[in-house]
Amino acid sequence: MLASKRILLIIGGGIAAFKSLDLIRRLRDRGAEVTPVLTRAGEEFVTPLSVSALAGQKVFRDLFDLTDEAEMGHIELSRSADLIVVAPATADLMAKMAGGLANDLASTLLLATDTPVLIAPAMNVRMWQHPATQRNIATLKADGIGFVGPEHGDMACGEHGPGRMSEPLEIVAAVDRALMAGPLAGKRVLVTSGPTHEPIDPVRYIANRSSGAQGSAIARAIAALGAHVVFVTGPADVPPPEGVEVIRVRTAREMLQAVETALPADAAIFAAAVADWHVTGASASKIKKTKGGMPSLQFAENPDILATVSAMKAGRPGLVVGFAAETDDVIAHATAKRERKGCDWIVANDVSESTGIMGGTENDITLITKDGAEDWPRMSKTDVAARLADRIAQALA
Known part of the structure; x- marks a missing residue:
């Protein structure tokens, strides 16, 4: 090069x-x-x-x-x-x-x-x-x-x-x-990935099973097409790809702040599995077991990063892509989510335990747009990323 x-x-x-x-x-x-x-x-x-x-x-x-x-x-x-x-x-x-x-x-x-x-x-x-x-x-x-x-x-x-x-x-x-003279040369693309960890105390947290593999693959595929990728990642199991701008965060609130700092962008892909809630008043020291019974935890809703960016009047990316990890009625829930969040596309998948998708190497995608649902064949997460990157390049052309 x-x-x-x-x-x-x-x-x-x-x-x-x-x-x-x-x-x-x-x-x-x-x-x-x-x-x-x-x-x-x-x-x-x-x-x-x-x-x-x-x-x-x-x-x-x-x-x-x-x-x-x-x-x-x-x-x-x-x-x-x-x-x-x-x-x-x-x-x-x-x-x-x-x-x-x-x-x-x-x-x-x-x-x-x-x-x-x-x-x-x-x-x-x-x-x-x-x-x-x-x-x-x-x-x-x-x-x-x-x-x-x-x-x-x-x-x-x-x-x-x-x-x-x-x-x-x-x-x-x-x-x-x-x-690079690729189809996304000169474009700035934001990708979020991985889980978020919401602390209960210094040694415990709320999270989910996301490995960050799909988000990392998407960032790599988009960078390979010439884009400048800002990669905002929670504590993922897989390392971030080389050649992208990496911002590491832990909580949903930190991720929102990082996303807002990284904008403006031509496109934003929200592949992170963000926790819906956090514990209010997380303990500064480890919570000990006592004879008094279980501790009482109070929860508050985390910011909705996808909806926040989708609703921006100034600085909204030209293409906003969300993810919907569902366990039942995948297409119906994902379609409703796209309308509710106000994003352009939703990448939906079935993460029921029997599918092996959450934390696995393959994915089974349905792309939801204003034109309807488009089923993709089951393929590796690397191939999903490459196909999605090509679609994004077409949309931004």
Whole structure:
């Protein structure tokens, strides 16, 4: 995919800049030509010599380099690449991009280009969650900027949460997708997957038997058609696919928040098996057995993620797909669910214990649309995902 592709790599100033050295090597291993741009802050973390040695190219650093600017070098740099990658994309760089500032070489290149841009954010969790950064993220997504990450994890500062830059191989996969000419190239698709876990106390929770296998397969199939996939997953048994933007959550309320943050999107596929209820006032310590009898648990209804997104007046995806896991009257219940939730399609299946579908490797699907019910033959979950991805590509064409 990357043979002879020209990548302009902008390295921002953050501790994650060390990953960009490995990213350069991975891109070149796949045949890409990497032209590096190092910000002043980036030089505090990696040296121009190390970047140049790995890229096999001169490192561009200064907007006012007279030799290069004699021929408007920043314009040429910004438009000669097949893709511009910003890794790490710091909060400062993202703010400049969102605001249209151009006071150094990196920000000037980003403002002067009509080349596709992919950014890999990296910052402290509080900086990522700050309302100003979230506003900038929404602006950049609306402008068509591609995102890969950030991931959840431990920070160099000792905190934990979203803000870690994606690993080099994940960025390479995102570069592949950004340059792919598949039927979903340039589309942003949200996929939810897995169960949610609703805590009772620190060691017990309410959940269901979903493995996350079907949702993971769908995300993989959609990414293979060139889409940028945001994969919001509960605590699934199967790992998320490579090459997608992964957001890990635990509860239904966390999943709704992650979904709202990930929008806008061209399509949203809600394959997650979200718990309908959560325990109010979950205990902060393990509930012990007592002679007084069973503990009394009070329940409250979880947010309806599918209905919430389907009812959006602004920012609703062009195609909203829900899932209906039923044990009886599958088509009738799924048809009623599509009308009740307001979504475009429902993927219905019979998850009775005798079918072996819940937690298994195969699925038996009926696709419910406004035109009626379409039965699919029983097939592997991988094949279901591929067929559904093709239908989504046709719908978005």
